[in-house]
Every structure is written in C-alpha cells, then in structure tokens.
Amino acid sequence: MNGAFTKSMARNIFYGGTVFFFLLFLALSFDTHQQLPKRDMRQTVASDPKVVAGKKIWETRNCVGCHTLLGEGAYFAPELSNVIKRLGSEEAVKDFIKLRPETGIPGRRSMPQFNLTDKELDDVVAFLRYVNTINAANWPPNIKG
Amino acid sequence: MQYKSQAVAKPYFIAAIGLFVGQILFGLILGTQYLIGDFLFPAIPFNIARMVHTNLLIVWLLFGFMGAAYYLIPEESENELFSPKLALVMFWIFLVAGALTIVGYLALPYATLAKLTGNDLLETMGREFLEQPLPTKVGIVIVALAFLFNITMTVLKGKKTVISLILLLGLWGLAVFFLFSFYNPGNLVVDKFFWWWTVHLWVEGVWELIMAAILAFVLIKVTGIDREVIEKWLYVIVTLALITGIVGTGHHYYWIGTPEYWQWWGSIFSALEPIPFFAMTIFAFNMVNRRRRDHPNRAAVLWALGTGVMAFLGAGVWGFLHTLAPVNFYTHGSQITAAHGHMAFYGAYVMINLTIISYAMPILRGRAANDNKSQVVEMWAFWLMTVSIVFITLFLTAAGILQVWLQRISDTPMDFMVVQSQIAPFYWMRLVTGVIFLVGLVVYLASFFVGGGKEERAA
Numbered sequence: 273m274n275g276a277f278t279k280s281m282a283r284n285i286f287y288g289g290t291v292f293f294f295l296l297f298l299a300l301s302f303d304t305h306q307q308l309p310k311r312d313m314r315q316t317v318a319s320d321p322k323v324v325a326g327k328k329i330w331e332t333r334n335c336v337g338c339h340t341l342l343g344e345g346a347y348f349a350p351e352l353s354n355v356i357k358r359l360g361s362e363e364a365v366k367d368f369i370k371l372r373p374e375t376g377i378p379g380r381r382s383m384p385q386f387n388l389t390d391k392e393l394d395d396v397v398a399f400l401r402y403v404n405t406i407n408a409a410n411w412p413p414n415i416k417g
Numbered sequence: 418m419q420y421k422s423q424a425v426a427k428p429y430f431i432a433a434i435g436l437f438v439g440q441i442l443f444g445l446i447l448g449t450q451y452l453i454g455d456f457l458f459p460a461i462p463f464n465i466a467r468m469v470h471t472n473l474l475i476v477w478l479l480f481g482f483m484g485a486a487y488y489l490i491p492e493e494s495e496n497e498l499f500s501p502k503l504a505l506v507m508f509w510i511f512l513v514a515g516a517l518t519i520v521g522y523l524a525l526p527y528a529t530l531a532k533l534t535g536n537d538l539l540e541t542m543g544r545e546f547l548e549q550p551l552p553t554k555v556g557i558v559i560v561a562l563a564f565l566f567n568i569t570m571t572v573l574k575g576k577k578t579v580i581s582l583i584l585l586l587g588l589w590g591l592a593v594f595f596l597f598s599f600y601n602p603g604n605l606v607v608d609k610f611f612w613w614w615t616v617h618l619w620v621e622g623v624w625e626l627i628m629a630a631i632l633a634f635v636l637i638k639v640t641g642i643d644r645e646v647i648e649k650w651l652y653v654i655v656t657l658a659l660i661t662g663i664v665g666t667g668h669h670y671y672w673i674g675t676p677e678y679w680q681w682w683g684s685i686f687s688a689l690e691p692i693p694f695f696a697m698t699i700f701a702f703n704m705v706n707r708r709r710r711d712h713p714n715r716a717a718v719l720w721a722l723g724t725g726v727m728a729f730l731g732a733g734v735w736g737f738l739h740t741l742a743p744v745n746f747y748t749h750g751s752q753i754t755a756a757h758g759h760m761a762f763y764g765a766y767v768m769i770n771l772t773i774i775s776y777a778m779p780i781l782r783g784r785a786a787n788d789n790k791s792q793v794v795e796m797w798a799f800w801l802m803t804v805s806i807v808f809i810t811l812f813l814t815a816a817g818i819l820q821v822w823l824q825r826i827s828d829t830p831m832d833f834m835v836v837q838s839q840i841a842p843f844y845w846m847r848l849v850t851g852v853i854f855l856v857g858l859v860v861y862l863a864s865f866f867v868g869g870g871k872e873e874r875a876a
Binding site for chain 2: 283300301303305308311317323330331334336338347348351380406408
C-alpha cells in the first residue's frame with residue numbers, strides 16, 4: 273500500500289467493481305428467470321390451488337425450523353423434498369403427520385402434533401409432491417435425503 | 418467521549434449483550450434437544466427454540482450495529498448526532514417489538530401467531546430467519562429508516578469520511594435488501610431465489626461493509642495509524658468483499674431449481690470469498706504491528722485481531738470447505754453447514770460487535786479503558802468463548818463428515834435418524850463445549866462489574 277496506489281484509485285475500483293459485478297449478477301438473475309419456467313413446475317403451482325395452500329401450511333407450522341427442503345432449513349429432521357418417495361406413498365406421509373403423539377416419544381426427537389384437517393393434509397402433500405418435481409440438478413444425492 | 422450524543426450507543430450495546438445471553442441459553446436448549454429429543458417437548462419444540470436462537474442473534478447484531486453507528490458516526494462526522502431523542506425512541510420501539518416477538522414465539526403456537534398478526538394479509542412468515550410476524554417486519558423497516566435518516570443527516574451536516582460512507586452504504590444496503598423478506602411467491606424456486614437476496618446479500622455482502630468500517634474505526638483509534646492508510650485498506654477490503662460476494666450468491670443456487678450454470682458462477686466467485694476476510698486479518702495485524710501508540714485498552718485490540726482471524730477461519734476457510742458445487746452436492750444441508758454457520762457468525766459478526774463494545778463501553782462509562790483487572794477478565798472471556806466456538810465447529814464438522822458419509826456416500830446409505838444416533842457422541846462434545854461457551858459469556862458479563870475503573874480516567 274505505498275504511494276503509487278492512491279486512495280482515489282482505491283475508491284474508483286470499489287465503486288466501479290461493485291457496480292460491474294452487481295450488474296453482472298442482475299443479468300444472470302434475469303437470464304435465470306427466463307429459464308425457470310422450464311424447471312420450476314410453475315404450471316402445477318398455477319393449476320393446483322392445493323400447492324399454494326400447502327405451502328402456507330408448511331410456512332405457518334414453521335416446518336423449516338426442523339426439516340430441510342431442497343437442503344435448506346434446519347438439520348434436526350429429515351429432508352422432505354423426496355419424502356413421498358422415501359415413505360412410499362402420499363398416504364404414508366399423511367399417516368405419519370397424523371399419528372404424531374401429542375406429548376412426544378420419550379427420549380426421542382418428536383414432531384409436534386399439528387392436528388391438521390384432512391384438507392390441510394391433502395394440501396401439504398400436494399405441496400411436497402410439487403417440490404419433488406422441481407428440476408433441482410439431481411439433488412438430493414439419494415433417497416435418504 | 419468527544420460528543421455528548423454518542424451516549425445513545427450505550428443502551429443499544431447493553432440490549433445487544435442481554436439478547437446475546439438469551440441466544441446462547443436457547444442454543445444450549447437446542448444442543449440438548451439434539452441428544453434428548455423430547456427435552457422441553459411439547460412446551461418448546463425444536464423449531465421454536467431454533468427460531469428464538471437465530472432471531473435473537475440477528476436482532477442483537479442489529480442492536481450492536483446501530484449502537485456502533487451511533488457511537489462512531491458523530492466522532493467521524495465531528496458533529497453531534499442529528500437527533501439523540503429519535504435514537505432513544507427507536508431503541509425502545511425496537512426492544513419492545515423484539516421482546517414481544519420472542520414472547521409470541523414462545524407463548525403461542527406459530528400458526529396462531531401467524532393468524533393473529535395478519536399473515537393472511539401478506540404471507541411472509543415461516544421462512545428460515547425471516548419468521549418474524551408481519552408487524553415485526555414492518556417495525557424493523559420503520560426503525561431502520563428512522564435510524565438511517567438520523568445517521569445520514571448527521572453525516573450530511575458534518576465531515577464525510579470514508580469510514581462513514583462505507584458504513585452508511587452497508588446500513589442502507591441492509592435496509593434495502595431486507596425488503597425482499599416481504600416477497601413470498603407460491604413458486605418455491607422464486608421464493609428461495611429472492612430469499613437469498615436478503616440472507617446472502619446481508620451476511621456475505623453489505624454486512625461485510627459494516628464490519629470492515631467498524632474494524633477500520635477501532636484500528637484508527639487503538640493504533641494511531643494515519644487515516645489515509647486505513648481508509649485505503651478499507652476500500653480494498655470492501656471491493657474484494659463485494660466483487661466476490663455478490664455473484665458468490667450463486668453458491669446457494671446449485672440445488673434449488675435454478676439453472677446448472679450457477680454451479681460454475683457460484684463455485685468460482687464464492688471460492689474467492691475468503692480473500693476479503695484474509696485481507697481483514699492482514700489489515701488488523703499490520704496496523705497493530707505498526708501502531709504509533711499503545712492504547713490502554715488492550716482487550717479491544719485483542720478483539721480486533723481476533724475478529725480478523727476468526728472471520729477468516731469461519732466465513733473464509735469453513736465456507737470454502739463446502740462451497741464448490743461437486744463437494745456441496747454431498748454436504749448441502751448437513752452438519753457441515755451448521756459448523757460453518759456457527760464459526761462464521763461468531764468470528765465475523767459477534768466478534769466485530771464485541772470489538773466495538775469493548776472499545777466504546779469504557780469510554781461511554783467515562784474512562785479511556787477499563788482497569789487491568791477488568792481487562793484481564795474480559796480477555797479470559799475472549800479466549801473461553803473463542804476456543805469454545807472453534808471446538809463446537811470442529812465437533813460439528815466431524816459430525817457432518819460422518820453424516821455425509823453414512824447417509825449420502827456409503828454403498829448402504831442409512832436413514833437420517835439412524836445416522837443421527839450414530840453421530841451422537843459428537844453432539845455430546847458439542848453440548849459440553851457449548852456450556853463452556855456460556856461460562857465464557859458469564860465471565861464476559863462479569864468483566865463489566867469487576868475493577869473500579871479508576872486507573873485509566875479519560876483525558
């Protein structure tokens with residue numbers, strides 16, 4: 273940091289570099305949004321109101337506070353983007369949610385009993401089914417999540 | 418204290434430390450729940466405790482940043498704060514809103530809280546780190562705007578230093594990118610895409626500006642090095658942070674439904690993200706080695722050096738460990754991520770806050786530095802907490818490597834919960850280390866109350 277490299281040079285590189293790379297990021301983001309319709313299954317979101325309703329159940333029960341979804345969330349409980357496949361059927365997923373004991377399982381990690389109605393269970397499963405169809409570059413690596 | 422209005426920083430720092438204690442207590446609950454699954458269940462399920470843990474962290478860091486700004490902006494601007502009264506009003510609003518939010522999390526089922534607070538009007542809740550009810554989110558925006566107005570006006574009517582400008586840029590960026598927390602489309606991919614515009618562009622973008630500016634301020638004060646030199650370094654560091662960090666957002670776009678080219682952009686740019694943190698380490702050591710004065714507050718110097726090293730290790734090295742797409746394919750969403758998160762947040766943002774608090778609090782209490790006894794206790798706290806977080810990170814990393822192997826790489830992959838019980842010994846060691854961290858924090862609190870503070874009266 274000697275005399276040849278002045279503060280005003282440093283300042284110009286900062287503003288120039290930041291603007292350039294932010295614009296690059298915006299351009300990439302724009303391109304991504306051009307490509308997303310082929311990957312994100314938005315037609316399912318648009319055509320099946322259960323998916324959006326299920327996402328709301330997912331959010332208002334704070335599921336992401338224990339589970340991951342496409343790898344994002346907490347690491348206390350299993351990944352759920354492929355849970356229907358893992359448990360074998362949509363019914364199995366609903367049964368699992370329904371049968372959680374109110375006071376937990378002694379000594380074990382337990383999922384709360386959310387007392388979801390049959391409609392709410394349908395919604396959650398529709399949401400999870402949709403998530404599993406998103407093209408996520410072959411993640412998760414295997415059925416275990 | 419050169420300007421009377423700097424005193425408004427004090428309640429901000431005190432609140433920050435208080436919430437920090439809460440964060441750590443909930444961290445210990447979580448660490449226990451990892452081992453004794455039904456601990457406190459169903460009163461405080463894991464997801465609720467985690468939300469309290471992470472939200473308290475975010476809120477106390479924000480309190481710290483605001484306190485730092487209220488302390489250093491008047492001094493940099495050579496001017497009293499535009500409105501100390503506004504700063505105090507905002508303090509109470511933010512504290513009460515924060516406290517009510519935490520009480521809401523703990524007292525009500527989350528779905529009920531969502532219903533009562535208008536989540537049906539605008540659905541923003543239930544996404545990681547952005548779990549706050551709508552009124553809290555709106556409150557954060559109001560407090561942030563009032564705060565930014567206050568410090569921006571102070572800078573405008575006074576001297577405009579590089580430190581002030583970078584800090585302002587960071588804080589304005591913080592407010593602007595928070596606005597993406599209000600956007601939550603039904604399309605999960607788009608939701609996740611913009612969720613990162615708040616989360617990543619905060620912690621790997623504008624927060625680095627705030628951190629670097631605070632570090633530069635403290636280094637000028639404790640080393641007496643020429644401002645020109647420090648400010649040049651500051652520009653270089655924030656340049657490196659943003660040119661790597663912005664496109665580095667791509668390392669979150671590998672597996673959420675976004676195009677595969679992000680695996681290249683994300684890997685290359687985020688592999689460079691350790692560089693600004695390395696520069697900060699070199700910067701801190703260089704300035705301290707070439708210091709022109711021996712500041713009586715040796716504890717603050719220790720925190721300043723420590724934050725450089727730990728941010729580089731936690732954010733830089735531990736980030737790099739799993740940032741390349743072919744590695745991240747296996748480590749994504751595992752305990753490796755948790756390991757990185759703990760050391761990065763502690764090293765960068767907890768420690769920079771403790772640095773400015775360590776430097777400013779004695780002055781706010783009417784002395785240049787605490788007496789020797791108090792500083793020795795504070796330095797004990799530094800080492801206890803820092804060494805604890807290093808070991809917490811190492812244990813979580815070991816747990817993560819085993820988890821990835823058993824669950825995702827092995828020829829006979831095991832179920833998630835089976836793996837969790839296999840790696841439980843590491844969770845035990847993490848929990849014990851977490852208790853030592855709490856001991857360090859108690860020692861830290863004690864450092865404010867020991868010693869008479871008589872030896873180093875402010876000039």
